[in-house]
Amino acid sequence: MLFTELLKMAGLSLVANKLRTILTMLGIIIGVSAVIALVSVGMGVRKNVTDSISRLGSNLLMVMSGSSNRGGVRGGAGSVQTLTYDDAKAIKSKIKDVAYVSPTAQGSYQVVYGHENWSTTVTGVIPEYAAIQSLTMQSGIFFSEHDVDVRSRVAVIGTTVATNLFGSVNPVGKKIRVGNAPYTVIGLIASKGQSSVGQDQDDVVLIPLTTAQERLMGITYVRSINVQVADADKMDEVQANIEKLLRQRHRIRAGADDDFNVRNLTSLMETMNETTTMITLLLGSIAGISLIVGGIGIMNIMMVSVTERTREIGIRKAIGATYNSIMMQFLIESTMISILGGIIGIFLGIGLAQAISKFGNFTTVISGESIIASFGFSLFVGVFFGMLPARKAAKLDPIDALRYE
Amino acid sequence: MSNVVTITGVKKLYKMGSEIVAALNGVDLKIDSGEFVALMGPSGSGKSTLMNILGCLDRPTEGSYKLLDKEVSRLSDDELAGIRNKTIGFCYQNFNLLSKLTSLENVELPAIYAGFNKTERRKMAMAALEKVSLADRAEHLPSELSGGQRQRVAIARAIAMKPAIILADEPTGNLDTKSTVEILQIFRDLHAGGSTIILVTHEPDVAQSADRQILVKDGKITKDIITASTDERIDII
Numbered sequence: 001m002l003f004t005e006l007l008k009m010a011g012l013s014l015v016a017n018k019l020r021t022i023l024t025m026l027g028i029i030i031g032v033s034a035v036i037a038l039v040s041v042g043m044g045v046r047k048n049v050t051d052s053i054s055r056l057g058s059n060l061l062m063v064m065s066g067s068s069n070r071g072g073v074r075g076g077a078g079s080v081q082t083l084t085y086d087d088a089k090a091i092k093s094k095i096k097d098v099a100y101v102s103p104t105a106q107g108s109y110q111v112v113y114g115h116e117n118w119s120t121t122v123t124g125v126i127p128e129y130a131a132i133q134s135l136t137m138q139s140g141i142f143f144s145e146h147d148v149d150v151r152s153r154v155a156v157i158g159t160t161v162a163t164n165l166f167g168s169v170n171p172v173g174k175k176i177r178v179g180n181a182p183y184t185v186i187g188l189i190a191s192k193g194q195s196s197v198g199q200d201q202d203d204v205v206l207i208p209l210t211t212a213q214e215r216l217m218g219i220t221y222v223r224s225i226n227v228q229v230a231d232a233d234k235m236d237e238v239q240a241n242i243e244k245l246l247r248q249r250h251r252i253r254a255g256a257d258d259d260f261n262v263r264n265l266t267s268l269m270e271t272m273n274e275t276t277t278m279i280t281l282l283l284g285s286i287a288g289i290s291l292i293v294g295g296i297g298i299m300n301i302m303m304v305s306v307t308e309r310t311r312e313i314g315i316r317k318a319i320g321a322t323y324n325s326i327m328m329q330f331l332i333e334s335t336m337i338s339i340l341g342g343i344i345g346i347f348l349g350i351g352l353a354q355a356i357s358k359f360g361n362f363t364t365v366i367s368g369e370s371i372i373a374s375f376g377f378s379l380f381v382g383v384f385f386g387m388l389p390a391r392k393a394a395k396l397d398p399i400d401a402l403r404y405e
Numbered sequence: 406m407s408n409v410v411t412i413t414g415v416k417k418l419y420k421m422g423s424e425i426v427a428a429l430n431g432v433d434l435k436i437d438s439g440e441f442v443a444l445m446g447p448s449g450s451g452k453s454t455l456m457n458i459l460g461c462l463d464r465p466t467e468g469s470y471k472l473l474d475k476e477v478s479r480l481s482d483d484e485l486a487g488i489r490n491k492t493i494g495f496c497y498q499n500f501n502l503l504s505k506l507t508s509l510e511n512v513e514l515p516a517i518y519a520g521f522n523k524t525e526r527r528k529m530a531m532a533a534l535e536k537v538s539l540a541d542r543a544e545h546l547p548s549e550l551s552g553g554q555r556q557r558v559a560i561a562r563a564i565a566m567k568p569a570i571i572l573a574d575e576p577t578g579n580l581d582t583k584s585t586v587e588i589l590q591i592f593r594d595l596h597a598g599g600s601t602i603i604l605v606t607h608e609p610d611v612a613q614s615a616d617r618q619i620l621v622k623d624g625k626i627t628k629d630i631i632t633a634s635t636d637e638r639i640d641i642i
């Protein structure tokens with residue numbers, strides 16, 4: 001009964017001093033919206049990283065040329081070109097629990113059709129690549145093992161390349177020129193759209209690996225070998241086996257460094273997740289500090305308000321208000337400010353996050369946790385920082401308070 | 406008649422630096438139910454201090470105060486708040502109304518703290534406003550009322566809970582002659598209705614409305630006379 005009346009009193013006082021109420025709220029509004037917006041940015045980074053790794057496929061081991069950088073300064077991965085297609089074949093045939101092996105060679109080339117030309121990445125792959133990447137064909141077919149064996153001049157292209165070279169004409173069966181040699185387009189890959197990092201996944205030309213190595217690029221090595229492991233639990237075992245096999249094949253003496261390195265994308269993803277979560281937490285806590293500042297703002301204004309309303313407090317006490325009822329009245333006021341500020345902050349924060357993703361072209365992920373946490377924290381801040389002014393009000397001596405001018 | 410107020414040997418001491426000031430220096434006082442008492446005395450004599458103790462806003466440093474046969478001089482702040490709420494009605498020289506609340510809401514306040522529900526409160530407050538003939542100003546803010554009307558609202562608030570005593574500290578101090586007469590008439594009417602009233606004033610004319618006049622000087626009661634049946638009066642120089 002008394003509580004609802006105290007609620008009403010606090011509400012009326014907030015309405016009666018609208019401008020002051022809004023100014024007091026400002027700190028909380030900014031704090032809550034900053035937490036939500038910044039955490040959404042952090043979560044967006046995390047999503048980008050996760051997506052771009054998982055897009056490569058699950059249970060993936062990536063074998064790259066060059067030593068890993070343990071043991072001091074070494075050439076970066078890929079600087080020594082030692083991996084070959086035969087290595088890939090050996091991995092596939094000799095190691096258990098390997099689902100797919102996909103070696104690739106890659107280069108940037110001008111692709112020409114008639115008067116149209118287009119600069120893009122040409123990747124030499126084998127048919128298993130299509131399986132790992134779960135490519136589906138919009139029209140035509142993917143090239144076969146046979147095409148790889150005989151180094152056919154055939155190409156499978158993405159929709160971006162198709163649109164730029166052929167417009168709306170179906171490219172299947174047409175001949176394009178890559179590095180001055182003609183290739184027959186035998187397939188058009190269904191659009192995968194933009195990746196989360198803004199990379200156009202349809203801007204690709206795929207040709208048989210052997211064709212790329214020997215007829216286009218004139219190389220004997222491959223850029224990388226992606227290995228998909230059949231079972232997530234076998235990742236470490238397969239990784240060890242690949243390392244052993246490649247050391248044998250590359251005739252690396254015991255004690256010498258590998259001239260390749262194998263990366264476990266799942267564990268890489270876990271590390272990245274940890275890092276981005278840390279970044280997100282950091283961003284959130286920095287914004288959280290502004291909530292504390294907002295709370296101090298509430299405390300300041302409430303202190304002033306208590307002093308201003310000393311006489312009112314004296315009157316209320318004279319006619320029978322207890323310590324608790326005065327305390328509650330002021331505590332409810334500061335709590336209402338933080339609740340209201342929190343709610344406005346939530347909407348503002350969501351709006352900000354959406355604006356960042358829309359105008360900043362940056363993925364943001366609004367998380368329920370950040371909304372609940374920032375709102376809860378603002379509520380706590382309102383109660384905590386309201387305590388001191390409320391106690392000051394409740395402790396006032398009624399005689400002094402009544403005498404106050 | 407039964408005693409409403411029984412004060413014995415009450416002292417109120419204040420420490421001013423190294424000196425001790427006795428605002429009240431041994432006061433004995435009994436007030437019966439239904440009495441109308443004027444508390445008089447020069448400025449600084451201790452009237453307000455005595456009123457604050459009578460009104461349970463303050464505790465005596467020494468001595469005993471029995472209100473309705475209950476010792477209240479050693480109660481906690483919240484217990485005193487409860488007594489002020491139910492047993493005592495205050496009127497002040499400067500009215501002490503909450504400026505953002507209407508007359509009715511001001512008069513309702515004590516009942517809010519007593520925990521009455523809305524309908525009960527409204528009834529009590531309207532009845533009190535009717536007693537001071539201000540029912541038609543129930544929805545007005547204090548700023549929309551004259552001084553006399555504001556003091557009537559304050560009186561309505563004081564009587565809304567049907568308290569055992571009504572304490573008025575210089576209630577006519579800020580009012581013109583016409584309003585003063587009105588307010589004093591209201592106190593007379595309340596007294597006729599059985600209320601116990603203690604009124605502080607330094608104006609002999611105002612004190613004339615009461616039936617008993619008490620003179621306070623230097624923290625002591627120096628004169629205590631029943632004036633209802635005599636022509637005697639206390640003049641303050």
Ligand SMILES: Nc1ncnc2c1ncn2[C@@H]1O[C@H](COP(=O)(O)OP(=O)(O)O)[C@@H](O)[C@H]1O
Pocket residue numbers: 419420421426427428446447448449450451452453454455
């Ligand atoms: N809080 C206080 N601290 C110190 N001295 C006080 C205090 N309150 C009152 N006094 C002193 O007590 C005396 C009586 O004061 P008061 O009761 O207000 O007188 P009156 O109301 O009769 O004018 C005065 O001398 C005053 O200075």
Ligand SMILES: [Mg+2]
Pocket residue numbers: 452453
């Ligand atoms: Mg005084």
